[in-house]
Each structure stands twice: as structure tokens, then as C-alpha cells.
Amino acid sequence: MDLDVLPAAKQVANHAVLDADLGVGGRHLIVISGIAIPDWKINDDQVHSEECRLRLRVPAGTVEQSTVYTGLAAIANDDTSHVFATDHARLEADESDELVLVTALAVMGEPSTLIRFSYQVVLTTRIVASEISGTITWPTAWFRPSTTTPSAIAGTFSILANLRTTQPSPGPFGGTNETLVSVTPGQIASVEVGDEKCRVSYRITDPPKGRELKVTVEQQGLQAPPGTTIFVRPAQAGGDVLTLSVTEPSRAGVDFEIIGTYIG
Structure with missing residues (x-):
């Protein structure tokens, strides 16, 4: 039992x-x-x-x-x-x-x-500490932090490590269904403000080892031009899915970029 x-x-x-x-x-x-x-x-x-x-x-x-x-x-x-x-x-x-x-x-x-x-x-x-780290980049015109301290973007991003499971999709077209269960939140570590781009560094401390994880980032407060849909995507396709272990307890470079698609 x-x-x-x-x-x-x-x-x-x-x-x-x-x-x-x-x-x-x-x-x-x-x-x-x-x-x-x-x-x-x-x-x-x-x-x-x-x-x-x-x-x-x-x-x-x-x-x-x-x-x-x-x-x-x-x-x-x-x-x-x-x-x-x-x-x-x-x-x-x-x-x-x-x-x-x-x-x-x-x-x-x-x-x-x-x-x-x-x-x-x-x-x-x-105890072998585990950690996931990376960056989030977005156009400065959509949101310029007032300072380069993490408190300047409080509430702007929600960062999570999620347990990820998949199963085949029913029906004749194949594919897979993905299920995410949130387990460990991330924290902003530093902020960079540039003329064209802004970037924050984040850390997720002590996420689980031995399970497939997916890092997700949600934004609140970025103001894109009218008619623009905002997307948050991994900088490298599939780079947001990973598995940590006792021998490899950390993963750096899990980066995200925020882009927009104009719908006229």
C-alpha cells in the first residue's frame, strides 16, 4: 500500500x-x-x-x-x-x-x-541542492522598469517549475496531451534595462530531481502596441523541458523571450 x-x-x-x-x-x-x-x-x-x-x-x-x-x-x-x-x-x-x-x-x-x-x-x-536558472527578455518599449532592483518588477512575471506528464491524444490524429502540476516557484535575481531590450535573470531553488519538469513563465503588465498578441516562448525550442538528477542537479540557460504577433 x-x-x-x-x-x-x-x-x-x-x-x-x-x-x-x-x-x-x-x-x-x-x-x-x-x-x-x-x-x-x-x-x-x-x-x-x-x-x-x-x-x-x-x-x-x-x-x-x-x-x-x-x-x-x-x-x-x-x-x-x-x-x-x-x-x-x-x-x-x-x-x-x-x-x-x-x-x-x-x-x-x-x-x-x-x-x-x-x-x-x-x-x-x-543534501545535493538543485537549481534551474535562466533569463527572460522583452522589448523595453513594452515595459521599462524604474530601477534595476528585483522589486521594480514585482508581480510582472510568474515563474514555475512544473511536473510534466504526457499521454497519447485520443482520436485518429495522434499527438500527445500534456499535464502540468506546479511544484516550485522561481524568483527574480537581477534586472538589466537596455534601450531596446530588458532582461531579468531568475532562479528556481530546490526543484525535484528524477522527474521530468517544464518551466513556465507568465507575464502580467507588459503593454504591447494595439493589435499585438504577446507570446512567451523558450529561447530554444524544447529548452523549457528538463530532468535533474543527483549527478546533474542544476540546469542553467533555461531562457525565455517575449515576442508579439500583430493581428491587423
Whole structure:
């Protein structure tokens, strides 16, 4: 079974993370605790075993040492022979390089329910920071910032790293449908103002690794000439789609340009 600590899933209670930067080479001491809610029901006299995979939503990095504790927190049985167990537990890293707690559960009874189990994970790890960076360029005539500080363009651009998935389009014409789920916002780092063009540099800090991402940029406030439709496009076709990894955690040069098409 698969559980997730995200609040929307409602599969964990009292989840907490303590992250202490030890100040040497990206090393962190991390303590994770909470109560998982598998609510696993059995109604026979056979012992049933199953692995529970709990996504902890904490970057794994390079784990140096770890200890894992699990214990029963809430069970139910109708006065019959029963078994309840968290036999063993271990840590893994998923495709996004985030920690997953894998716990072997066992239940028997007529009926029995393993409602909740508690967990605590303590580890030291070296976190490999990830980053996406690039520029956004537009005609100065459409918007000239009053200064070269990032605050001068506050609210002008929305920059996001999105999880990207695709699937074939239905119908006879082929193609693909794209689904984007926003995960990490970007921030403006610097501003350049020129006579013809303006340019900002941006950074997206700690986007997920091991998943296909698409960077999107939306603009609000640029004033093109009447009859002109504004488009935001990657400076290189397909350059806005990428995948980061532990060995290649950063990507620079994800640049965008803002252009206009006149419709007379």
C-alpha cells in the first residue's frame, strides 16, 4: 500500500520534520516523526503481510547514517485470535530523490484492523541542492522598469517549475496531451534595462530531481502596441523541458523571450 504525508492525502497525523544544517559540506541532521494511517482491515484467521510505502517528502541526498523506529499506535479486534505487527522498516529514495519509509505490516483476525502506526526516522545526510536558472527578455518599449532592483518588477512575471506528464491524444490524429502540476516557484535575481531590450535573470531553488519538469513563465503588465498578441516562448525550442538528477542537479540557460504577433 502507498501512503503520503501531504495534507491533501489525509493519510498521516502529526507529521513533523526537524532539519538541522550541520554546516559542513551540505551535511544535515534530520528527524522525521508522525503517525501513519493505513486503516488496513482483515477478516480471516490467516496472517496477512504487506509492505507500506510512506512518501516522506524530504530530500534524500546521500544518506550517511540512519535509524528507523515504528510501533503500533491504534488497532481493533472483535475478541478473536489476532496478530498485529510492524515487522521491520527501512528507508529508500524514490524517483524524485525523496525519502520513502518502507514498513512490513502483518495483520490477522476475524475481523482485525491495523488503524495507525507511529514512526520516527533519524538520519544524517548530505543534501545535493538543485537549481534551474535562466533569463527572460522583452522589448523595453513594452515595459521599462524604474530601477534595476528585483522589486521594480514585482508581480510582472510568474515563474514555475512544473511536473510534466504526457499521454497519447485520443482520436485518429495522434499527438500527445500534456499535464502540468506546479511544484516550485522561481524568483527574480537581477534586472538589466537596455534601450531596446530588458532582461531579468531568475532562479528556481530546490526543484525535484528524477522527474521530468517544464518551466513556465507568465507575464502580467507588459503593454504591447494595439493589435499585438504577446507570446512567451523558450529561447530554444524544447529548452523549457528538463530532468535533474543527483549527478546533474542544476540546469542553467533555461531562457525565455517575449515576442508579439500583430493581428491587423
